[in-house]
Amino acid sequence: MTDSAQQSRQALGGQLRDIRKDAGLTARALAHAHGWPPSKVSKLEHGNQTPSESDIRAWCSSCGADAQAADLIATLRNLQAAYIEIKRMRLPHRQRQSIVWESETNLMRWYEPFLVPGLLQTPAYAQAVLSHALDFFHNSREDLESVLAARMERQQVLYRGDHRFNFVIAEQVLHTTVGNDDIMIGQLDRLLIAMALPRVVLGIVPSEAEFVVPISNFCMFDRRRVLVETISAELTVTQPRELMLYEKNFKSLAEQALRGDAARALIRAAIGRRSERLSNQPDSELDQ
Incomplete structure (x- = not known):
């Protein structure tokens, strides 16, 4: 993945982190609610792991932010398809x-x-x-x-x-x-x-x-x-x-x-x- 794509993934993770904090949830509580490994929330928020669309929906649902899910999913799809290395x-x-x-x-x-x-x-x-x-x-x-x-x-x-x-x-x-x-x-x-x-x-x-x-x-x-x-x-x-x-x-x-x-x-x-x-x-x- 290019540096720009990595930066975009980190930016998406930052949005997820803000949503969780605005909801007053700890990373451990969010992970427990969905049966995720405790490290998953941290990886997603720091851009070390790319969320799935279902991850985003679950995240927003737990944080009372369902209205933001569609925009975040659009960001994810753009991230997945955006960068096409010209040489390849x-x-x-x-x-x-x-x-x-x-x-x-x-x-x-x-x-x-x-x-x-x-x-x-x-x-x-x-x-x-x-x-x-x-x-x-x-x-x-x-x-x-x-x-x-x-x-x-x-x-x-x-x-x-x-x-x-x-x-x-x-x-x-x-x-x-x-x-x-x-x-x-x-x-x-x-x-x-x-x-x-x-x-x-x-x-x-x-x-x-x-x-x-x-x-x-x-x-x-x-x-x-x-x-x-x-x-x-x-x-x-x-x-x-x-x-x-x-x-x-x-x-x-x-x-x-x-x-x-x-x-x-x-x-x-x-x-x-x-x-x-x-x-x-x-x-x-x-x-x-």
Whole structure:
């Protein structure tokens, strides 16, 4: 289990301890009430043992805190499923999982601080991103063709059904070079095209916008789950309280974002800078 997962388990244990103390029960009395070994309560409260759902229900029942059971169980389920070590998970499987989640989602809200969201990537841009990911995690590009095909297949969700998409990106996304200027010009043009799709909203947070909320990449699937990518793992958030925090975070970022003509102006300016740079390159460099 990752350090973050261990911390989450300890936090859950802390909640259980607070509930027991608020009820005025000793650890020994609680263990005796359910026929548990005396050490079990201590292990659960310190995060050294993961409770079962029945443990949580029994705990809350004995402490007169039945109303808190559902929230604690949601926390437990999130803990059990949240951390997927990326190196152990082959990327083709991850792409197929995304296809299922996205097809089941009515409203997708996606924030990216550095890269274009996967659903809006051109094949050339996606290939460059995925090549680096495969090199980093697997030291091999063996799966590149299948991963790229799956990512392109995912984009069909933009044109099917009645799904809605609200993308917010940082202005840095326009300036992060993936591949080269040719690839970036094609990708930036793709963003302009995506903005015309009837169910797509794209906003850009200007680089000089005030810092108002913690920032990391995340994608919200309705109000059911949030996917967050870290360096070593993917975090799937399903706990109601945490979902509300991500929704609040996205709302703040969306309020800062430029849309419509103002966003198009930023994209066209970025295209212009890259086009000018290409035109100023010697012919020998362009031929390489």
